[in-house]
Amino acid sequence: MSEPLTLDIKDLRLAFKNWSGTTEVLHGIDLKIAQSERVALVGESGSGKSVTSRIVLGTMQDVRTARVTGQVAFEGTDLSALTSSDRRALRGRDISMIFQDPSSALNPVFRIGELFQEVLKRRDPKVTKAEARKRAAKILHEVSIEDPDRVLDSYSFQLSGGMNQRVMIAMALINKPRLLLADEPGTALDVTVQAQTLTLMRDLVEQQGTSVLFISHNLGVVREFADRIYVIYQGRIVEHGATKALFDAPKHPYTRALLSAIPRLTGGGVPDIAERSPDFDAPFIDHAEVR
């Protein structure tokens, strides 16, 4: 391959040290994201999807009890070879993140305009106030915010959840990051607003050529967004494939259960599926036609 993958995770393991020894929560994750590719990581709570994103973001490595092994390479550089401050420099500049609940992710004591300036300083420490405001207004306009000036002068608690979500998306993308981590974006919002923000996010990352790691527990949400999907169950990837292949012919018992557990808009009653099954521990299945 000519240029390095945006993200290349190999045999990633994470364990937490506790009073009785160590507990391993990720048992060797392999995951790849090419440039401007949108990849989803889908699994239930406790499956390890959020900690994976924290490792990519480089914050998990600073947790005292966490033991991270394996390789996480961002554009060819192994994150573990970097110092803590080098990893910090990547955050908000080349790797950015969108959180689940926009209202609690934005600092309530600063105006949105001031937050944007902080973010822009990560890329260009000498950015002026006027310049920052101009660029912030422009990107807010791109996420369909009608009057950016009012928003920039507001505090996050003065805006609706949908508005805050758009501000988050704009803020995460204003520095044109190489990789965007989206942890359940919009699950705290109404369905109509969620659908809207996902479309906005897709348009913007397409335009900027950003790679995305989209984390979700709902296969329905990622269907229209992702090119490829990894399904994670209890710290292991159990199935991987192109979105269409995975939806058309899910092969792993866990993926099948996940898919059939979603109540259908066309009716048919609540599906009868076990919460746990020994079948879910079946080995990893890769849809071969992917690569």
Next chain:
Amino acid sequence: MPEPILSLQAVTKEFRVGKSTVTAVDNVTLDVAEGECLAIVGESGSGKSTIANMILGLFPATKGQISYQGNELPAKRTLEHRSQIQLVQQNPLSALNPRRSVGASLRLALDVHNHGTPSERPAMVAALLEEVGLDPALASRAPSGMSGGQRQRIAIARALACQSRIVVLDEPTSALDVLVQARVLRLLNELRAKRNLTYLFITHDLSVVRNIADRVAVFQRGKLVELAATEALFENPTNSYTRTLISAVPVVSQPEIALRDKLAAGAT
């Protein structure tokens, strides 16, 4: 239609915000039949939780009246009213006392509502746990030592402990994983059939509504904009807002995509 168990007559709720007045619920008239599951859907701010709170008696209506089994409910509810109309909230972790074992939480409901004699109550707690599909041995656990699905089952058991007739379910499964959600929804269905319960199911997840509700009430900015049997609502919604809501649902299968596209074509 037989005598409705719950009836809302021209109910309006206004809140004073500073010097202006916000109408959260605007002239809503609605009958709920005994044993039915009525879904209340709408976006945030549509007034669906305000309606639930008025039915529960947490605050009175500004205008209009709410009747239970043909009698108007007083602003200050008696213990009997409170035990017959119960609530299950979205987040069981904040609804259950973290310092109390779940068995003690259930026991407290029995004590407050004075069901059974004190010597019978431990057995009643065990029976409730079994009824919601949990091991009675879990009674000594704290809520923090349980999974999300188990906690929500406890919250349901507590609502049942009061011999409730109507259960207001406020987004009971939206914080749960899909596999767990399916189990809890099935449990709710079983309990309703067994105990002839009436559900007011508040949610914004229309794919859940399709599979659990008998009728659907759609709210927009405090107004009831559409009320129809579930089948009819999904096959042919008359209101454009309802169409918009349905077409925004994330779906996974081909028939669903076809239905959604059909409805979206009719929405403006």
